[in-house]
Amino acid sequence: MPLISSTGARSGLDLQGIIDATLQAERVPKKNRLDQQEGRLTVELSAVGEMRSALSKLQESAEKLTEGSLFSAMKASVTQPDSGDIVSVESSEDANAGNFELFVQQLAKGSRAVSADGAFASADDEVNTNAGALTFGAGDESFTLNIEAGSTLEDIRNAVNSADDNFGVTADIINTGTEAKLVFRSNVTGAGNDLTVTNDNAEFDAISTQANGGGAGGMAIAAKDQATDAIIEIDGIQATNDTNTFTDVIQGSTITAVKESEGTETAQLSIARDDAGVQKSIDSFVKAYNSTVDLLSQIGGEDSMMQGDATVRTLKGQLNNVLTSTFGEGQTLFDLGFGLDNDGRLQQENPVTNVKDVLAADPSALQNVIGGENGLASRMETLLEGYVGTGGSLQLRRDSINESLDRVEESRESLALRMESLRETLNSKYQALDSLVGQLQNRGNAVSAQLANLPGFTRDND
Structure with missing residues (x-):
């Protein structure tokens, strides 16, 4: 075990301070260089990330302008009556412009079957003693439900509602206070598509629309509960459909009946070119472009660590070149109402005209220059x-x-290892020096003591 607990203990010299100062002098310049390098790289990485984000948004907005349907899209606008919405309308690019009056005479609905009076006292009534099957059908849809022996009315309701292949039949139990009524509702609409319920066990006749042996079952569909077609009128011309959705009754448009008209009330439909959709896409592009220009000016500005960056400078030039190009038959963006301000930001007006007026007067020109091939x-x-x-x-x-x-992180780790190695080397050298100086001091003290004991030797205590 070494006799010296710390460097300088024997000599009394501040050797540890010398070691620390030596290490500091060696480490600090290298650490500062790594810090500066890391700071510059971090700023550069952040700037590249911001550029990628801005350019991605600009690319997305440009992509929307190339969609073929953008400039040919038609938009349906509906003015509903005071009682509320009676229709909704969607129009495609195949629709023709026009104005129409819509009247909803009748909604399409599914059928409803109700059990006979007095058939069941409560939901706990046992329906069958033997197992069997019920088959539900409506229109082109059907499914079969296997019923266990000893099932109650409630069991059958739950089985219907949870059946995996149920096409749209809902079972309910209505307790009137004196009895339980079983109700089957079908969502299959259209005249002639009434719900049918058949069975292979006569015990189920009370919950079927058709008895096992033929004839009517215990579930009846009243006239008001029969499935019906939807009936609408377009400018007084009647159209019928087995659902509430009418496709191409007006070419290129889909009309959905929502509610029956009250009295003679109608909805007013206008189909026109979707200039608002085009303008929205142009607005989005202009906003994304200007955000990109602002970001590039900030990143490459005078106070930025990336001032004069080649990528930023090149990109700004390329973006400007695209905007100032000639398209189609010698047209430029400036012919269509665009302009550039002193900071290179895109504007939607210039001293001659503006984009909104051009869109209203000549949308095909905008389509060719902005969204056309090589536009x-x-x-x-x-x-x-x-x-x-x-x-x-x-x-x-x-x-x-x-x-x-x-690599900067690897250099930091390497520097730490070198500093640790240098510390060990300096400790070893200065501990040897400490030991040597301590020995010399001890010898000097011994010689001084011997001289002090010689006859005639006097010591100056001043």
Whole structure:
């Protein structure tokens, strides 16, 4: 075991302070360089991430402008009567512009079957002593339900509602206070599509619409509970359908009847080109473009650590080149009402005209320049794909920065190991020095003591 507990203990010198100062002088410059490098890389990585995000949004907005249906889409606008919504309408690009008056005479509905009076006292009444099956049908739909022996009315209700292949039959029990009524409802609409319930066990006749031996069962469908077609009128012309959804009664449009008209009330339908949808997509593109320009100006600005960055400078130039290109038959964006401000931000007006007026007067011109083949949106998509797509320049740059950050971390670990090794070396050297100085001091003290004991030797105590 060493006799010296700390460096300098024997000599009395501040050797530990010397060691610490030596290590500090060696470590701090290297650490500062690594900190500066890491800080620069972190800022660069953050900027690349922001650019990728902004460019991705710009690419998405440009992609929407290339959709073929954008400029040809038709929009249905419905003015409902005072009593509330009676129809909803969706129109496709195949629809023709026009104005129509809609009247809902009757809604399509499914049928309802109710058990006979006095058939069941309560939901706990046992229906059958032997197992059997019930088959439900309506229109082209059907399913068969196996019923266990000794099932109650409630058991059968639960079995119907939980059947996996149930096409849309709902069973309910209504307690009137004097008896229990079983009710079957079918969601299959259309005249002639009334619910049928048959069985293979006469014990089920009371809960069937058709008896096992033929004839009517105990479940009856009243006239008011029969399945019906939907009936609507378009400008006084009647149309009938087995559901409430009418497709292409007006070409390219789908009309859904929601509620029967009260009295003679009607809804007013207008079908027109969806200029609002086009304008919304243009607004989205302009916003995304300007956000990108603002971000690039900030990243490459005078106070930024990335001032003069080649990627930022090149990208700004390429974006501007796309905007100022010539499209179609020699047209530019500025011919269609666009403009650029002093900061390079895209505007939807210029001294001559504006985008809104051009869209109203000549939408095909906007379609050709913006959404057409090799138009603005297409060129913008192609440009941006080279930056944000798989293997794009920003992805490669991000990967390169992350690799550099990994090397910085490895350098930190290497520096820590070197400092630890240097500390051990210095401790060993200075402990040897401490021991030597301590020995010399001891010898000096011994010599001084011997001299003090010699005859005639006097010591100056001043």
